[in-house]
Amino acid sequence: MTILDGKKVSNDIKNEIKAEVDAMKANGEKVPHLAAVIVGDDGASLTYVNSKVKSCERVGFESTMIRLPHTTSELELLKKIKELNNNDDIDGFIIQLPLPPQIDTQKVLMAVDPSKDVDGFHPENFGRMALDMSTFIPATPFGILELLERYDVDTKGKHTVVIGRSHIVGRPMSILMSRKGWPGNSTVTLTHSSTKNIAQITTQADIIISALGVPDFVKAEMVRDDAVIIDVGITRVPDENAKRGYVLKGDVDFENVSKKASFITPVPGGVGPMTIAMLLKNTLLAREQRRV
Amino acid sequence: MTILDGKKVSNDIKNEIKAEVDAMKANGEKVPHLAAVIVGDDGASLTYVNSKVKSCERVGFESTMIRLPHTTSELELLKKIKELNNNDDIDGFIIQLPLPPQIDTQKVLMAVDPSKDVDGFHPENFGRMALDMSTFIPATPFGILELLERYDVDTKGKHTVVIGRSHIVGRPMSILMSRKGWPGNSTVTLTHSSTKNIAQITTQADIIISALGVPDFVKAEMVRDDAVIIDVGITRVPDENAKRGYVLKGDVDFENVSKKASFITPVPGGVGPMTIAMLLKNTLLAREQRRV
Numbered sequence: 001m002t003i004l005d006g007k008k009v010s011n012d013i014k015n016e017i018k019a020e021v022d023a024m025k026a027n028g029e030k031v032p033h034l035a036a037v038i039v040g041d042d043g044a045s046l047t048y049v050n051s052k053v054k055s056c057e058r059v060g061f062e063s064t065m066i067r068l069p070h071t072t073s074e075l076e077l078l079k080k081i082k083e084l085n086n087n088d089d090i091d092g093f094i095i096q097l098p099l100p101p102q103i104d105t106q107k108v109l110m111a112v113d114p115s116k117d118v119d120g121f122h123p124e125n126f127g128r129m130a131l132d133m134s135t136f137i138p139a140t141p142f143g144i145l146e147l148l149e150r151y152d153v154d155t156k157g158k159h160t161v162v163i164g165r166s167h168i169v170g171r172p173m174s175i176l177m178s179r180k181g182w183p184g185n186s187t188v189t190l191t192h193s194s195t196k197n198i199a200q201i202t203t204q205a206d207i208i209i210s211a212l213g214v215p216d217f218v219k220a221e222m223v224r225d226d227a228v229i230i231d232v233g234i235t236r237v238p239d240e241n242a243k244r245g246y247v248l249k250g251d252v253d254f255e256n257v258s259k260k261a262s263f264i265t266p267v268p269g270g271v272g273p274m275t276i277a278m279l280l281k282n283t284l285l286a287r288e289q290r291r292v
Numbered sequence: 293m294t295i296l297d298g299k300k301v302s303n304d305i306k307n308e309i310k311a312e313v314d315a316m317k318a319n320g321e322k323v324p325h326l327a328a329v330i331v332g333d334d335g336a337s338l339t340y341v342n343s344k345v346k347s348c349e350r351v352g353f354e355s356t357m358i359r360l361p362h363t364t365s366e367l368e369l370l371k372k373i374k375e376l377n378n379n380d381d382i383d384g385f386i387i388q389l390p391l392p393p394q395i396d397t398q399k400v401l402m403a404v405d406p407s408k409d410v411d412g413f414h415p416e417n418f419g420r421m422a423l424d425m426s427t428f429i430p431a432t433p434f435g436i437l438e439l440l441e442r443y444d445v446d447t448k449g450k451h452t453v454v455i456g457r458s459h460i461v462g463r464p465m466s467i468l469m470s471r472k473g474w475p476g477n478s479t480v481t482l483t484h485s486s487t488k489n490i491a492q493i494t495t496q497a498d499i500i501i502s503a504l505g506v507p508d509f510v511k512a513e514m515v516r517d518d519a520v521i522i523d524v525g526i527t528r529v530p531d532e533n534a535k536r537g538y539v540l541k542g543d544v545d546f547e548n549v550s551k552k553a554s555f556i557t558p559v560p561g562g563v564g565p566m567t568i569a570m571l572l573k574n575t576l577l578a579r580e581q582r583r584v
Contacts, residue, residue, distance in 0.1 A: 106425070122419070123415075123416050123417075123418075123419030123422075123425065124415050124416040124419055125415075125419065126415075126418075126419030126422055126423055127415030127417065127418030127419030127420070127421075127422065128415045129419075130415075130419065130422055130459075130463060131415055132459075133398065133415065157486045157487065157488045165470060165471075167423050171422060171423075171467075174466075174470075174482075175467075178457060178466075178482045178484065179457075185486040187481065187482070187483050187484070187486070187488070187493065188481065189480065189481040190466075190470045190479070190481075192470065192479070194448055194449045195479040196449045196479070
């Protein structure tokens with residue numbers, strides 16, 4: 001059994017990006033510039049955005065954090081997005097979610113220029129992905145592809161079962177794993193809340209990608225020997241023995257499933273750390289495309 | 293066993309559209325206007341476009357057919373598309389494929405204004421579909437949904453197996469059948485040229501949608517009792533006894549599979565006739581959206 005070590009791989013990726021940025025600097029070129037917009041004071045959102053900004057510093061990107069009050073109107077946010085779209089110095093930007101209730105999230109995400117949409121949330125970019133065109137792949141699915149690639153996991157002709165059909169993980173993952181090329185070319189089954197007899201399906205899977213958010217949902221008896229297990233779930237479970245009062249749990253009963261798996265991601269330290277690395281990679285890509 | 297009669301249903305839809313157009317006329321409103329661009333003299337393409345134009349007349353739409361010589365440059369075609377995008381009288385338009393080799397098809401399809409893209413081929417519309425937003429669904433998948441709906445076929449929690457991952461049928465069908473709502477909410481497996489043991493997968497299917505283009509690929513032993521069978525394949529097979537020298541064959545061995553199926557589409561007369569009806573429906577939708 002091999003652990004798919006997202007912490008290590010994401011560090012490798014950041015080092016590779018830093019080397020590219022150093023080369024850009026040495027050539028006197030503009031370095032990638034990521035902006036992040038956050039509306040309101042949600043603690044978790046601030047933590048995420050801060051760690052994105054810190055990662056930018058780590059690889060030598062420029063970064064700009066734009067904090068707007070929680071009373072910001074939709075019109076004001078759309079105006080800010082227009083500014084970022086038109087600001088030639090910004091290569092890519094993200095709008096941290098969730099947004100306050102007075103703002104229509106869909107309308108906001110549609111306003112981002114697809115060429116700067118490094119989160120890959122704009123429908124045009126999503127459609128490009130489904131139609132096998134070059135695009136920004138959303139960070140979490142992109143991170144999973146990268147893990148499979150770096151550990152040389154065979155996916156062609158394998159049966160991949162995806163659990164959960166969210167817009168940011170399950171749906172794109174099901175598309176990416178069935179596209180031509182590698183990692184991909186799998187026979188993919190997408191399961192969700194209306195699926196019956198899920199264990200009957202997962203026991204046929206060579207690869208299971210679970211993005212459900214239900215701790216310990218995937219148990220050993222649902223998994224075939226030598227399956228590849230990707231656990232995207234990350235849920236805070238109260239635990240009075242833990243320093244912070246909770247522990248992070250994935251969708252997979254790691255202790256028992258790991259005994260059968262050929263490859264498995266831990267939680268934490270698996271898919272999670274890959275996300276920011278892939279956001280940086282998309283920003284680098286955005287810079288390269290704007291240079292042309 | 294019930295035949296899913298695409299000829300009948302597509303006629304019903306055309307009659308319904310005609311009634312709506314008659315009401316528009318009675319109100320003194322502008323009727324929907326579809327334009328079709330065809331480059332070159334390919335016989336099959338001309339036949340398709342002519343039958344689209346004829347269907348427009350049948351339901352009371354305005355239609356414009358734009359024939360360009362096979363020597364048309366990419367730039368000239370893009371200029372024509374820009375004209376159609378800006379022409380307020382045109383509600384929707386299609387570019388008949390294939391295009392001659394000097395023209396980049398992808399670039400051309402990207403140039404169509406998504407709000408007039410009644411074929412649903414623009415990545416923005418494709419992404420909107422995958423993200424559960426309102427959009428133009430490509431005609432063939434849209435027609436299959438309509439057939440399932442009009443025959444009240446239960447899809448929720450059923451296992452749907454899609455054969456083939458083309459951009460115009462297999463891929464969108466796999467997405468649509470797994471979306472929330474009805475028809476949809478199926479557990480969907482997308483199979484393709486790299487899939488192993490396909491019969492093992494199809495025998496588990498409650499619903500099979502085959503869009504492969506290989507005559508008689510789906511045989512009785514690959515199908516479970518009472519399965520719903522949607523046959524999108526349509527291949528010309530030479531036959532010296534036939535008037536035109538060929539017969540049209542679907543992907544499904546109809547004679548034997550129909551004995552086991554609960555619902556099945558014939559070829560011809562199943563999915564095929566639905567396509568133009570749904571193009572008309574998208575054009576009506578485009579008009580309604582432009583009126584707002």
